[in-house]
Every structure is written in structure tokens, then in C-alpha cells.
Amino acid sequence: MNRVTISDVAKAAGVSMKSVSRVINREPNVSDKLRVKVQAAIDALGYVPDLAARSLAGARAFTIGVLLDNPSPNYTMKIVTGAYQACRKHGYHLLLENLESARNDIAEQAADMLRNARIDGFVLTPPITDCEPVLAVLEAQGIPYVRIAPTSFQGRSPALAIDDCSAASELARHFWGLGHRRFGLVTGPPEHGAAGTRRAGFKAQIAELGGSIVAEEYGGFQFETGIGAGLTLLAREDRPSAIFAMNDDSAAGVMSAAAQLGLRVPGDVAVAGFDDSWIAQSVWPNLTTIYQPITELAFEATELLIERGSSEQGNGVRLLDYRLIERGSTVAP
Amino acid sequence: MNRVTISDVAKAAGVSMKSVSRVINREPNVSDKLRVKVQAAIDALGYVPDLAARSLAGARAFTIGVLLDNPSPNYTMKIVTGAYQACRKHGYHLLLENLESARNDIAEQAADMLRNARIDGFVLTPPITDCEPVLAVLEAQGIPYVRIAPTSFQGRSPALAIDDCSAASELARHFWGLGHRRFGLVTGPPEHGAAGTRRAGFKAQIAELGGSIVAEEYGGFQFETGIGAGLTLLAREDRPSAIFAMNDDSAAGVMSAAAQLGLRVPGDVAVAGFDDSWIAQSVWPNLTTIYQPITELAFEATELLIERGSSEQGNGVRLLDYRLIERGSTVAP
DNA sequence: ACCACCTCTGACATCGCTGTCAAGACTGCG
DNA sequence: CGCAGTCTTGACAGCGATGTCAGAGGTGGT
Structure with missing residues (x-):
């Protein structure tokens, strides 16, 4: 060589x-x-x-870890892409680490993982971002971490997020502007903090405008469960004219439910999702949704970790911009 | 520490x-x-x-690279997952590398990448798997590589794949068994070798059985282009009763086209895809398709690279099993 | 009993870089 | 001009493993 x-x-x-x-x-x-x-x-x-030599000789490991536990390949891939770009830019290695936050031994999983490699810092993604035992383990070892979209333990670490609340409000105003007054909600997993924030933001805005939330159904962030929620909501006598699902997958499920019931989207019912994930453009009509800069969130989080020290910033939440994406699934009732 | x-x-x-x-x-x-x-x-x-020390002192780098150039997050994520598992198992690092095989400077991109890191071997994924300049660069540097689903330069390296031809045949027999006789085809990108193999396998089987291919339209592996192909095929006077698209994304596009034309799937037209990617279960009705063990392909490819030497095998293609997945999108005409 | 020839084990230099520490080069001030 | 204090540079010893090579111990043939 x-x-x-x-x-x-x-x-x-x-x-x-x-x-x-x-x-x-x-x-x-x-x-x-x-x-x-x-x-x-x-x-x-x-x-x-040479990375190997640098990390052997020096204090830094030149490796950033990303903690993952999200079933959606879309979301995960975007996170990985962003983190990877930041590592690339600074000549760092990227280490992917899958934890199962639902299991009881989550703290042990985290500790195990730390035993195996030297890592300069971690990016935590939802739902691990709100998983206290993991935070505790990292802090005990003195390893810095940055969280993406946390809803608990604010101020405990630097964090990156979008303003889920005002994004949901904007979506509510979009519906309102089209003339919708009666709404259905498809909720996310209870442990997913951001989903709760979206729901609250939407409801608050609708309440302020004077509209009504006809019903809420559990959508669980997945296509299948979204179908179930959609079927229930759309079979009601007082059928809502518009449905907001907390992510795109479940929104696509609602659209599928509408098709099964012989209802047309957006003619009979308008539907909107959240994320602007890949599925939003893989259903017909394309889904109105909120674009979340997932890749950028991961990029910034990773870079924050790499450049930590050069500008010692506090544990605030840095908000990135979201964007309402109007597509074919929402029109006037 | x-x-x-x-x-x-x-x-x-x-x-x-x-x-x-x-x-x-x-x-x-x-x-x-x-x-x-x-x-x-x-x-x-x-x-x-300690990986850093081992790689510094020894001949091995304990790092495997994966060369990627696929727009589908599904596919990429599955590849990454498989490669990651193999690296994990053997205590290796995984390095992701994005190349753009469509650009002219592909050889230069590959050379650049090699300058930056010591890597023990590469896993090449489609379409890079058939990209000659990349193979040449790797060979010139004497770096071993394993290819996934190559269709050109057979025998030039070890490779992993499924039997696209017989998978497509099986799908053809599935349609035939349901009673379909007249078919539409939605093709893939011309540079994607495996797509061509699928098409050929399907056509050969239908010809042997005595059915007819009414028409072929370009579907480009994407949802949007799939819609276009679907609209054209389904507007024909001699509308086929069944459509086979070379991947799931374009098949989903066809289903969307059917919906736009007021045709029902599977009642008016049966549709099948290929890959069993995530979208296959995110459309309604769920898509009949061929399951490809993408994660396993990547896992095996990576492990082959890691264990290379311990059992010096030739440059054959190792075939893994595919599986026909019957779902709601195909019924008798 | 001797030598040649294995098999097994250890001492030590080395990989490419960074941390430590000391020395050299300047500066400003009395 | 001399001296303390700062800025700038270099020599050298590690980081934690592997590669090399030599030596110890055992075996078999003569």
C-alpha cells in the first residue's frame, strides 16, 4: 500500500x-x-x-453512533442519509445501532453497545429519543448525545426538531380555508411524543376557529391500522369531511379505507398526513402533508456532535423549518 | 477509559x-x-x-464497503440492514458509499473513494453491479468484491442473486392458473439487467403456454412512470386482463392508473409486481408479488467478503430462494 | 545419543498518528 | 541589556493490536 x-x-x-x-x-x-x-x-x-491511527493515538474515536428503533424504512433511511453526509464531510465513521426500546432490558442493550466500540457521540432518534434509561446510561459514561424530536426531558441535551404544534395548526388552517368544518383524527402510537404534539396543535387550532372534531381513532403510524381507523371514522353517520392522520402511512390507510367503502378522495373526504414520506407520492391522489426535513435534522444533529466543543452551546432545541405540501388529497368539501 | x-x-x-x-x-x-x-x-x-488498533497493525482494515446507487429507500435500507448484520456478527465496520452510475466520471468517483479509506472489500448493488468501469477500478487495486444480482460479466466475481427468470415464470403460471390469457407488461429501466431477465422469463412462459402479450409499456421502476404505463395499457381497446410490472413501485402506479380510469383491481384487471417491497402492502388491495430476500443477499455477500480466504470459492453465482406472494391484487378474470 | 524437523510460544519492532513536555524564538518591560 | 512570559516548534513515547523471527520443546530416524 x-x-x-x-x-x-x-x-x-x-x-x-x-x-x-x-x-x-x-x-x-x-x-x-x-x-x-x-x-x-x-x-x-x-x-x-488514517482514521484508524488517529483514533488509536488520540482521544477521539472519529465515530458517531446513531441509535435507531423505527420500523419505517423511509424514516430510517432519511436519518441514515443525513448522518452519513455529516460524517462524510468531517471524515468520521458512522455506526448504526439498533435498539429495541420496547423491551425491558433497554438499559442493558445500551450498555452492551457501549462496551463494543469507542464512539464520540450519539444521535438519538424517536422513540429512543424519549427513552430515559438510554439517556441515563449515556450520561453515566459521559458520552455526549443529541436528540431528534424529543418531547420529554427537554433541556437535558441539545436537540433538533420541527415545531410539530404549529405545523399541525397550519394544516388545520389549510383545511379550514378550503371550507372544512368537521374533522376526524387518526392518532399515533402513545409513546411517540411528537404525534401527541401534532394532535394537540391541530385540535387547538380547530377549536379556536370554531370547528369540531367529530371523532378520533387509533392509527398507530401504520398503513394497516390506518385502514381500521379510516373504516371506523368513515362509517359514522356524522362522517367528517376531512381527516388528519398523524403520519403519512396511516393517512394512506385511511385513503384505502375510503376506497373500500366506495368513497372518493378528495371528493367525499379530504385526507392529510404528516412527514412527506415516500408513500405520500405513492398513493392516488397524492397526499397533502407536512414536509419534515428528516435528513437535515440528522445532518445537523451529527454535525453538532462532531463540532461539539468548538462552540459550546447549551441544551436548547433547535427548530428547523417544516413546509405544508398541498397535493391532490385535499380540496373543498 | x-x-x-x-x-x-x-x-x-x-x-x-x-x-x-x-x-x-x-x-x-x-x-x-x-x-x-x-x-x-x-x-x-x-x-x-480494538478495531482501530487491529486495522492499524494488521493487513486487514476490518471494514466492508457497500456501493449504492438505488433511489428506492426500501431497497437500500434492506441492503444496508443485511450488510450491517454481517459486519456486526464479525466485528467489522460498514462503510456506505453512494456513487452515481449514470454519470460519466463513474470510474473517477470509484477511484476517489478508494483513496480515502482502507477497505477490505466491496459489495456492489444494482445498478453498479453491472457497471464495468467500477469493476475495473476495483480489480486494478486488487480489492475483492461481491456483486448482488449482476446480469453482465458473469464469472468475473462471486455473486449472489435470485433466479429472476424462473420467478417471473412462476408468476406467469400463477396468472395462467387463474384463467388469464392476455397480458400487459410494464418494463423496468433499460440499464437494470434483472428487469430484463424478468421480462424475458415471463414472456417465454406465456408463449409456451399459448397466451399473448398484448402490449409492453415503459414503467421505469417508479410509481409515477408506472401510472403512465398503466394509463396507456388500460386505455387500449384490447385491454389485457392482467398486468405484470417489473417492480412493486411501478405496479402500484398501474393500480393507481386503474383507479383513475374507474377500473377495479383485481375485478377488472389483475396486477402483480416484483420485490415484495414495503409498498406492496401499502396499497389496496395488497399486491401479489415475488418476495426477494434482499437483506439475506446483502448479508451473504458481506459475509462472503469477510470470510474470503478461509474457503476460496470461485466466481459463481449463488442463488437464494424467492417466493411468490399471493395477495389481493390477482384473482380470476 | 544425535541431528533434523516439526509444533508451539514469546520478545520486540512496527503500523500512523496524537499527547506531553521541553526547548527555541520572540515579545515587552524594567 | 537582561529576564520573565508568551508564542511556536520539535523529539519522543505511547495508543492496542499484528508480523516477524528466533527460541523452546517434542518427535522420529539413524
């Missing part, structure tokens, strides 16, 4: 290995002259530091 | 570091007595070798 090493660069630049190391790591107290000289040698030789 | 190191184990077992190393790596010429003694110490201390 003809790899270029740090000592090749040092020789080429006529400086010590350590100086090259300083330039690479942007350490303070390096003169401009030296920096320029070294950088030129690095560029000329096409030097790329 | 209280990590247990190899010398802790050596001390505990009363042997040299090197002996511990031998046991870990299953090197030959180690007495049973020593092996047992060392293994006991390893277990007692919960020792896990």
Missing part, C-alpha cells in the same frame, strides 16, 4: 510530524507561514489522515 | 500478548490447552479487540 503518511508530508514540508498534525487538527498557536507550507505539502501529496 | 486490552488478557492468562492474538484470530499451531486458557481469560474480562 502506497499510502501517504504524515511523515511523508512532514518531510516534504521540511517540518516535524507534530506540526503537520497541528495543521490538520487546526490547533491554536501555529504560525501562518507554517500552516501554508504544510497545507501546500498536504495538497501536493494528496494526503488523507 | 477502562478498556480491557490484549495485554490485560495476556497477564490474566499468564501468556504472551501474541498468544492471545493467535487465539483471537484462530491462527493455526495453537495448543488446545493454551486456547482454552486464553479463551477463559477473554470471557472473564469481557475483552473485545
Whole structure:
């Protein structure tokens, strides 16, 4: 292997290995002259530091872990993509780790995982993001973590999210503007905090406008359970003219239920979802929904972890923008 | 950090570091007595070798790369899951690498990627699996690779696949058994070799049985393009009674097209797809399709790479089992 | 009993980089 | 001009494993 090493660069630049190391790591107290000289040698030789050696020698592991426990390949893939891009950008490794937050031994799972690898920090995704035992284990080991879309233990770590509440409000106003007054709700899993926030935001806005929520049914974030919720809601005598499901999968289930009952979407019932996941454009008519920047959330979370220290920020929640996406599934009643 | 190191184990077992190393790596010429003694110490201390140190010191990098260029999150996620499991099992790192096989500089992309990391081997997924410049770059560097579902350059590397041809035949016989005689085909992207194999297998079987292919339309593996193909096929005067799309996404598009034309699936037209991807159960009626063990393909491919050498096998194609999944989208005409 | 030839084990250098520490080069001030 | 205090640089010892090579112990043939 003809790899270029740090000592090749040092020789080429006529400086010590350590100086090259300083330039690479942007350490303070390096003169401009030296920096320029070294950088030129690095560029000329096409030097790329060896991750294994860096992590062996130094304090950092150059690896970020992502804790996953989401059944939706869409969601997971977007998270992985974002985290991966951030790692790529900074020359880090990405480690995926699947935990099962529903099991009792979740703390043990987390501890096991830590035994196996050195990791600089973790990105926690829902529903692990709200899983206290995991937070406790990480804190006990002093490993930094960033959470995505947490709804519990605010301020316990840096976090990234969208404003689920006002997103749901905006969707409510969208329906209202079209002329809908009577609504059905398809709820998410109880442990999924953000789903509860969406529901509350929607209801609050509708109440403020003077509309009514005819009924709520459990949709469980899945297509199948969404069908069940849809069938129940749509069979009612006082059928709502519009249904808001807490994610796209269950919204697609509602649309399927409508088809089974011979009702047309959006003519007989308007439907909206949440996430703008892939399924939103794989049903007909395409689903009106809220776009969530999942990839960006993961990217930012990962970068926050990597650059931690360079700008010591607090444990606030950083909100990214969502966007209402109007598609064919919602029209005036 | 209280990590247990190899010398802790050596001390505990009363042997040299090197002996511990031998046991870990299953090197030959180690007495049973020593092996047992060392293994006991390893277990007692919960020792896990440090990947960074191993890869720095040794010839292996303990990292497997997966080359990806597939727009479907479903497919990609399943591949990643399988590869990840294999890496996990053997204590390897997994490196994801996105290439764009449609661009001209694909060889350069591949070369760039190799400059940045030491990697023991690559898993190539479609369509990169059939991308000659990439194969050439890997071979030039002497890096082993395993391909998933290749249709070109057979015998140039080990490969894993399912028998697309006979899977498509089976689907054809399924339709035939239900009483269908006149078929429409929704094709895949031209560069996707396996799609061509499916088509050929289906046509050959139908021809042998004496049925007719009314028409073929380009479906491009995507939902949107599937709608277009469906609209064209279903508007024909001699409308086929059954449609086979080369993947599930485009099949779902066909179903959507049927709905738009006021045709019912499966009453007016039966539809089948291929992959058993997530969308197959997210449409109504659920889609009849061929289950492909994508996760297993990736798992086996990765493991083949990791265990390479221990059993030097040739460049054959190893076939895994597919399975016809009958769901609601196909009934008798 | 001796030598050649295995099999098994250990000492030690080494992989590429960073942390530590000390020394050299400057600065400003009395 | 001298000295303390800062900024800048380099020498060197590790990080935790593996590769190499030499030596210890056993076996069989003569």
C-alpha cells in the first residue's frame, strides 16, 4: 500500500510530524507561514489522515453512533442519509445501532453497545429519543448525545426538531380555508411524543376557529391500522369531511379505507398526513402533508456532535423549518 | 477509559500478548490447552479487540464497503440492514458509499473513494453491479468484491442473486392458473439487467403456454412512470386482463392508473409486481408479488467478503430462494 | 545419543498518528 | 541589556493490536 503518511508530508514540508498534525487538527498557536507550507505539502501529496491511527493515538474515536428503533424504512433511511453526509464531510465513521426500546432490558442493550466500540457521540432518534434509561446510561459514561424530536426531558441535551404544534395548526388552517368544518383524527402510537404534539396543535387550532372534531381513532403510524381507523371514522353517520392522520402511512390507510367503502378522495373526504414520506407520492391522489426535513435534522444533529466543543452551546432545541405540501388529497368539501 | 486490552488478557492468562492474538484470530499451531486458557481469560474480562488498533497493525482494515446507487429507500435500507448484520456478527465496520452510475466520471468517483479509506472489500448493488468501469477500478487495486444480482460479466466475481427468470415464470403460471390469457407488461429501466431477465422469463412462459402479450409499456421502476404505463395499457381497446410490472413501485402506479380510469383491481384487471417491497402492502388491495430476500443477499455477500480466504470459492453465482406472494391484487378474470 | 524437523510460544519492532513536555524564538518591560 | 512570559516548534513515547523471527520443546530416524 502506497499510502501517504504524515511523515511523508512532514518531510516534504521540511517540518516535524507534530506540526503537520497541528495543521490538520487546526490547533491554536501555529504560525501562518507554517500552516501554508504544510497545507501546500498536504495538497501536493494528496494526503488523507488514517482514521484508524488517529483514533488509536488520540482521544477521539472519529465515530458517531446513531441509535435507531423505527420500523419505517423511509424514516430510517432519511436519518441514515443525513448522518452519513455529516460524517462524510468531517471524515468520521458512522455506526448504526439498533435498539429495541420496547423491551425491558433497554438499559442493558445500551450498555452492551457501549462496551463494543469507542464512539464520540450519539444521535438519538424517536422513540429512543424519549427513552430515559438510554439517556441515563449515556450520561453515566459521559458520552455526549443529541436528540431528534424529543418531547420529554427537554433541556437535558441539545436537540433538533420541527415545531410539530404549529405545523399541525397550519394544516388545520389549510383545511379550514378550503371550507372544512368537521374533522376526524387518526392518532399515533402513545409513546411517540411528537404525534401527541401534532394532535394537540391541530385540535387547538380547530377549536379556536370554531370547528369540531367529530371523532378520533387509533392509527398507530401504520398503513394497516390506518385502514381500521379510516373504516371506523368513515362509517359514522356524522362522517367528517376531512381527516388528519398523524403520519403519512396511516393517512394512506385511511385513503384505502375510503376506497373500500366506495368513497372518493378528495371528493367525499379530504385526507392529510404528516412527514412527506415516500408513500405520500405513492398513493392516488397524492397526499397533502407536512414536509419534515428528516435528513437535515440528522445532518445537523451529527454535525453538532462532531463540532461539539468548538462552540459550546447549551441544551436548547433547535427548530428547523417544516413546509405544508398541498397535493391532490385535499380540496373543498 | 477502562478498556480491557490484549495485554490485560495476556497477564490474566499468564501468556504472551501474541498468544492471545493467535487465539483471537484462530491462527493455526495453537495448543488446545493454551486456547482454552486464553479463551477463559477473554470471557472473564469481557475483552473485545480494538478495531482501530487491529486495522492499524494488521493487513486487514476490518471494514466492508457497500456501493449504492438505488433511489428506492426500501431497497437500500434492506441492503444496508443485511450488510450491517454481517459486519456486526464479525466485528467489522460498514462503510456506505453512494456513487452515481449514470454519470460519466463513474470510474473517477470509484477511484476517489478508494483513496480515502482502507477497505477490505466491496459489495456492489444494482445498478453498479453491472457497471464495468467500477469493476475495473476495483480489480486494478486488487480489492475483492461481491456483486448482488449482476446480469453482465458473469464469472468475473462471486455473486449472489435470485433466479429472476424462473420467478417471473412462476408468476406467469400463477396468472395462467387463474384463467388469464392476455397480458400487459410494464418494463423496468433499460440499464437494470434483472428487469430484463424478468421480462424475458415471463414472456417465454406465456408463449409456451399459448397466451399473448398484448402490449409492453415503459414503467421505469417508479410509481409515477408506472401510472403512465398503466394509463396507456388500460386505455387500449384490447385491454389485457392482467398486468405484470417489473417492480412493486411501478405496479402500484398501474393500480393507481386503474383507479383513475374507474377500473377495479383485481375485478377488472389483475396486477402483480416484483420485490415484495414495503409498498406492496401499502396499497389496496395488497399486491401479489415475488418476495426477494434482499437483506439475506446483502448479508451473504458481506459475509462472503469477510470470510474470503478461509474457503476460496470461485466466481459463481449463488442463488437464494424467492417466493411468490399471493395477495389481493390477482384473482380470476 | 544425535541431528533434523516439526509444533508451539514469546520478545520486540512496527503500523500512523496524537499527547506531553521541553526547548527555541520572540515579545515587552524594567 | 537582561529576564520573565508568551508564542511556536520539535523529539519522543505511547495508543492496542499484528508480523516477524528466533527460541523452546517434542518427535522420529539413524
